[in-house]
Amino acid sequence: MLPDEPGVTVIADDNYFSNREGYQPNYIILHGTAGGTSAEAIANYFQSTQGSSNPVSSHYVIGRDGEIVQCVSESDGAWANGYISAGHDPWWSSAVNPNDITVSIEHCKPSSDNSDELTAAQKDASFRLIKHICQRHNIPARKADGNGGITGHFSIDPVNRANCPGPYPWDELWSFLQQSEVTVLQISQVSQYFEEIEKDQRWHCKVASSLDGKQHDIAYGLLAFYRTFGQVGLNGLSIFGLPTSDEIHVPGTKQAAIQFMERGAMLYDPGNEVDGVPGLPGPCFPAHIDKGPGQDPRIATLTKQVTQLQTELQNCNGTKPSLVPASIKRLFSRT
Ligand SMILES: [Zn+2]
CATH class of the missing domain: 1.10.287 (Helix Hairpins)
Known part of the structure; x- marks a missing residue:
């Protein structure tokens, strides 16, 4: 299976409805695992239920460290939300299997009652993944209603899954999704330097780097950081300037990547394998330039x-x- 989301780990299983039985996804359903911390361990568990009396799956699992594992293709229906119980939101109906019209995301929560808050890395990964899924399938990027949107498992099965996903920063999610509706490239100073290749995912720098004479892109996690870090309106441009390299994987790490800029280097390091900045949420931060992978x-x-x-x-x-x-x-x- 090829991943739908860039940069995720794939641990596929066979617990799905092929081609969504002809339906299209119109909702994103958030879950908590009620046990476990690692996305890979949960995905391995899904695999182990293949052929058992209770096979289960989810499209994605997000670990406490922010790692995202994809288990089922977004074009298929995962086995995560089968049961509709009394008191469910009015748009669910036994006439349509909820799994056929939803994309499911599990969040690793160690407590059996899902009472844990998300970690900062988990929240960041969850918000970005949700936004990308909405864009890929034209799912309304807001609280669910009869026309689609985002909600928790409790919406479908309030009797047995009232605590799924448990605490989730819903209000922050809504404002994150609203903010990102405005594309920074509408601001002329930034658009002098960049053109958008893939909406909110990849910017191509129109100016060749003074270091190697090449034009470089900023993409995915580092672009999200560049767009939100720095002066409002100019964002990363006001701090880092333009890219002087492509994104480079940091050798010896699982996920870390570095990108050199005119005025420093940006590090994507969701697992804090290289470094971390106290108090700065999210997987990206400026790198040291005197040592480590960001050394000029x-x-x-x-x-x-x-x-x-x-x-x-x-x-x-x-x-x-x-x-x-x-x-x-x-x-x-x-x-
Ligand atoms: Zn659930």
């Missing part, structure tokens, strides 16, 4: 030059001043 390559070049000059200087000890290389003389010249 020009610093390494300068360090190398200094070492070379020091060696030359040592070799010159005791020799006639006329034999001292011009590069060294310049270093010590006072005029």
Whole structure:
């Protein structure tokens, strides 16, 4: 199975209704796992229920660390919301299997009653995933009503699933979805430099980098960060300037990526494998430029030059001043 959402881990299972039995998704249903912390462990559990008396699945699982695992294609119906109980919201009906018209997202919550709040990384991953699913399927990006939208499992099965997903930052989700309706590229100063390739997902820089002469894109998580970090209206442009590299995977990490900019480097590091900024929510932050993956390559070049000059200087000890290389003389010249 190919992932629908960029950057997710795929752990597929066979617990789904193929092609949604002819329906289209019009709702997103949020769940809590009532146990467990790792998205991969929950996805492995779904796999283990294949062929059992109670096979279950979900399209996505989001771990406490913000990792997203996809288990079922968005074009199929997952087995997450079969049962409709008394007191359900009026638009659900036994005439249409809810699984055929919903996309389900599980959130790992260790408590058996789902009483945990989402972690910051989990919330960020959840909000962005929801927004992208809405865009892909034209699902109304708001609280569910008879025309579609986003709600919890409690909407379908209030008798048995009143605590699914449990606490969820609904109000924050609504304002996040509203804000992101406005595209920053409508602001002329930003559109001088970028054109939108994929709505809210990829910006192509129209200006070639002064470092390598190439035009670079900013995409996905780093674009979300660039768009929301910095001065209102100019956003990342006001702090980082333009990209001087593509997004580069940080070797030795699972998910971290770095992108060099004119005035620093942006790090996508949802698992805090490289670093973290206390108090800054979300998976992205500015990288250190003196060390680590964000080190400016020009610093390494300068360090190398200094070492070379020091060696030359040592070799010159005791020799006639006329034999001292011009590069060294310049270093010590006072005029
Ligand atoms: Zn549920």
